[in-house]
Each structure stands twice: as structure tokens, then as C-alpha cells.
Amino acid sequence: MDHPKRPSDPDHNAAAVVPGFGTACVKNRHIDDKAIHPHREAIYPTSAFTFPDSAEAMRLFEDRNAGYIYGRWNNPTAEAAARAIADLETLGTGLEATARLFGSGMAAISAALMGLLKPGQAVLTQHQLYGGTDELLRQLLAPWGIKRVQVDLNRMDELDQALSNHPEIAVVYAETPSNPMLYCADLQALSAWSRSANLPLIVDNTFATPWLQQPLALGADLVVHSTTKFLNGHGSALGGAVVSTRRDLMDGPIFQQLKLMGASPSPFDAWLLLSGLKTLELRMERHCANAHQVAAFLQGHKAVEKVFYIGLPEHPYHAVAARQMRDFGALMSIELNGGMAAAIRLMDRVRICTLATTLGTPDTLIQHPASMTHLPVPREERLAAGITDGLVRIAVGIENARDIIADLDQALEEQGLSLG
Numbered sequence: 001m002d003h004p005k006r007p008s009d010p011d012h013n014a015a016a017v018v019p020g021f022g023t024a025c026v027k028n029r030h031i032d033d034k035a036i037h038p039h040r041e042a043i044y045p046t047s048a049f050t051f052p053d054s055a056e057a058m059r060l061f062e063d064r065n066a067g068y069i070y071g072r073w074n075n076p077t078a079e080a081a082a083r084a085i086a087d088l089e090t091l092g093t094g095l096e097a098t099a100r101l102f103g104s105g106m107a108a109i110s111a112a113l114m115g116l117l118k119p120g121q122a123v124l125t126q127h128q129l130y131g132g133t134d135e136l137l138r139q140l141l142a143p144w145g146i147k148r149v150q151v152d153l154n155r156m157d158e159l160d161q162a163l164s165n166h167p168e169i170a171v172v173y174a175e176t177p178s179n180p181m182l183y184c185a186d187l188q189a190l191s192a193w194s195r196s197a198n199l200p201l202i203v204d205n206t207f208a209t210p211w212l213q214q215p216l217a218l219g220a221d222l223v224v225h226s227t228t229k230f231l232n233g234h235g236s237a238l239g240g241a242v243v244s245t246r247r248d249l250m251d252g253p254i255f256q257q258l259k260l261m262g263a264s265p266s267p268f269d270a271w272l273l274l275s276g277l278k279t280l281e282l283r284m285e286r287h288c289a290n291a292h293q294v295a296a297f298l299q300g301h302k303a304v305e306k307v308f309y310i311g312l313p314e315h316p317y318h319a320v321a322a323r324q325m326r327d328f329g330a331l332m333s334i335e336l337n338g339g340m341a342a343a344i345r346l347m348d349r350v351r352i353c354t355l356a357t358t359l360g361t362p363d364t365l366i367q368h369p370a371s372m373t374h375l376p377v378p379r380e381e382r383l384a385a386g387i388t389d390g391l392v393r394i395a396v397g398i399e400n401a402r403d404i405i406a407d408l409d410q411a412l413e414e415q416g417l418s419l420g
């Protein structure tokens with residue numbers, strides 16, 4: 001319905017020179033960005049990009065890596081964050097990598113696996129993986145005809161046996177350190193084996209970040225990340241990344257997965273990631289230093305049966321981690337003497353630590369894998385991987401270590417099981 005005419009409205013004869021009010025509202029008002037020199041990277045919240053003329057549009061559609069067309073395919077803010085991650089994953093290695101940003105870590109992992117595997121093929125992986133990755137393999141990829149074969153990736157005899165039993169294996173997938181048991185795959189040995197078998201190796205580097213470990217330099221073909229965790233570092237945005245030195249994979253199947261499965265990141269979230277990345281080194285130094293102190297405290301605690309932390313020499317993967325990581329990260333799991341009841345009491349009594357199922361945030365987080373992150377993993381498999389009912393995962397934050405320790409102590413003390 002037309003609104004009543006106002007005195008300021010142009011009459012229809014003037015329409016050619018004075019646009020209507022609605023047209024004036026809609027008009028884009030760009031400020032020449034060559035005249036703007038912002039200190040920080042810009043956010044481009046736009047779903048599409050315009051072309052100066054049809055010839056340029058046609059050129060861009062011919063070479064999709066040459067510019068910006070549509071937000072699901074690429075966005076300058078996402079590209080800036082992806083470039084930062086590619087730089088950090090290769091810094092000092094002499095390698096050149098590219099990266100693509102996704103809407104979450106699971107989107108990046110799905111893109112890597114679905115981009116490299118076809119129905120009838122199989123992925124060779126470890127026994128214990130992040131619950132979401134495990135569920136993806138069992139519940140989503142298996143019905144599409146993509147099998148998983150699980151072995152100890154550090155045992156060459158198991159790798160050889162798996163390949164001779166399953167010639168359909170087309171990809172090797174490692175998560176190191178793993179969530180939550182901190183299984184570590186020896187990446188140099190595994191990548192040498194994968195190369196000799198002509199299989200691409202994908203590594204989930206979420207727990208380590210490129211500050212602690214650079215899988216591409218150790219021979220991996222693709223690195224995947226949940227940037228939701230330490231890379232963003234503040235728990236403020238979901239995100240994922242795939243990084244590789246292999247342009248054929250990045251411009252081919254990985255780009256196609258992003259473009260057609262459509263799990264593209266929001267430019268705002270990419271910007272939050274860029275912000276977080278700037279303090280990655282400082283945060284990781286503090287996360288790791290705190291984790292060493294928390295692990296030492298928990299190890300001496302009566303209420304704690306066992307501490308799983310790769311910084312402790314008795315952890316089965318301490319030596320592997322020490323070889324390929326700069327430090328040992330911020331994640332640990334503890335087995336409490338009182339089993340599940342003790343785990344629940346601890347989670348309910350912490351005051352500084354927070355009960356939440358993510359990791360890599362400034363605050364220390366605590367959660368119960370058996371009933372939370374790893375609930376979809378079948379019980380027998382979960383127990384075989386060491387994820388018992390009494391296991392609690394702690395993602396050590398960047399508070400002052402003494403406060404984290406005092407909080408855990410008072411929470412354990414409530415159970416009448418404290419040091420004293």
C-alpha cells in the first residue's frame with residue numbers, strides 16, 4: 001500500500017534525478033577504503049561482493065581464487081584469520097601453507113575427511129578420539145560407506161597389518177594429543193609410514209596449537225583445528241580450520257567442501273579469532289606453566305587415584321610429546337578414588353574453576369567425559385580407551401596457579417579427602 005505523499009517527496013517527473021526515499025535508504029555508501037588505514041583488520045559483514053563490470057565478474061568466476069564473489073566461498077576477514085593460522089603452522093619451517101576457515105572444528109574435520117574419502121574407502125585412525133570425531137566416523141560416515149579402522153598409530157606392525165587387511169584405507173587420521181586421554185602419535189614416524197603407503201596424513205592439532213607443535217613440519221599433509229579452543233582463546237566464537245602445504249587439496253576438495261557443504265564462518269567470529277591469535281604465545285606459556293603446577297598438586301593428593309598429564313614422566317606418551325612438542329599443553333584428566341560420585345562432587349563444588357565442556361578459555365574448565373563430551377561413545381569402547389566413570393577432565397586456564405590449586409583443594413576437601 002502506498003503511503004500518503006509528503007511535500008518533500010519528488011514528483012514522478014523528477015524521479016530520474018532524485019531517487020525515492022526507499023531507494024535512498026537502500027543505497028550502499030562505501031567510503032573509499034584506500035583512504036582508510038585501520039589499526040585492526042576490518043570486518044566485512046557482507047554475504048556477497050559486487051563486480052565493477054560483467055567482464056570482471058566473468059574473470060572471477062573463471063578463477064575463483066583471484067577475488068571475492070560470495071560469502072559462503074570466501075570473506076576477507078575469514079581469509080585474514082586463515083592466513084594467520086597458516087603462517088603460524090609453518091613459521092620457521094621454510095614451508096608454505098594455505099588455510100581455509102570453517103564454522104566449527106567439526107566442520108573442518110568433516111571437510112577434510114569427506115574431501116579426501118569416497119564411499120568404499122576407509123580411514124585409519126587411533127582408538128581414542130574426541131567424542132564428536134568418533135561419532136562422525138561411526139554415525140555419519142559409516143552409513144555413507146566410509147569405514148574406520150582403529151589401531152595404535154605408534155605400532156608399525158599394527159599399521160602394516162591394517163593396510164594388508166584393509167586395502168581400501170585411503171587416509172590416516174591422528175589426533176595428538178587426544179581428547180581427553182592425551183594419546184600422542186609419533187608424527188615423524190607416522191608421516192614417514194603414511195608417505196611410504198602413499199596415504200595422506202591428517203592431524204588434529206587442536207590441543208597443541210602451532211605454538212606447541214607444527215605437524216606439517218613433521219610430515220603431515222593436512223592439519224585440522226577447532227579454533228573454538230586455544231586459537232580463539234576466549235571462548236567467544238566457534239570456528240575451525242584446515243591447513244595444508246598441498247595446494248591441490250586446498251584449492252580442490254577442501255574448497256569444494258567449504259563451498260558446497262556450506263559450513264562457512266561468520267566474519268565476526270573470524271575477527272574474534274584474529275583478536276585471540278594475537279596473544280596465543282602469552283596465553284599458551286601461562287596455560288602450560290599453570291598445568292605443570294596443577295598436575296604436581298593433584299598428583300600428591302589423597303583423593304586422586306591417577307593424574308593423566310603428558311608433562312608427567314610416567315605418562316605413557318610423555319616421551320613422544322617431549323620429542324615433538326615445545327611444552328605439554330593445558331589439558332589433563334584425573335581419576336578420583338571415589339569414582340563417579342566423587343567426580344560429581346568435585347564438579348559441583350568448584351568455585352573458581354567452571355563446569356563447561358570446552359577448553360582453551362582463560363578460565364579453568366572442568367567436565368566429566370563419560371557423561372558429557374564422550375557420552376555418545378559406546379561404553380565398552382569408552383572404558384577400553386581409559387575413559388572411566390570416575391574420570392574428570394581439567395582444562396587449566398590462565399588464572400594465578402595458586403588460586404586454581406586452592407579451589408581444587410577446597411572442592412576435594414569437601415569430600416573429606418583433602419591432603420590434611
Ligand SMILES: Cc1ncc(COP(=O)(O)O)c(C=O)c1O
Pocket residue numbers: 104105106107109130132175178179204206207225226227228229238239240358
Ligand atoms: C580435539 C578436538 N577436535 C575437534 C573438536 C571439535 O571442535 P568444535 O567444537 O569447534 O566443532 C573438539 C571439540 O572439543 C576437540 O576437542
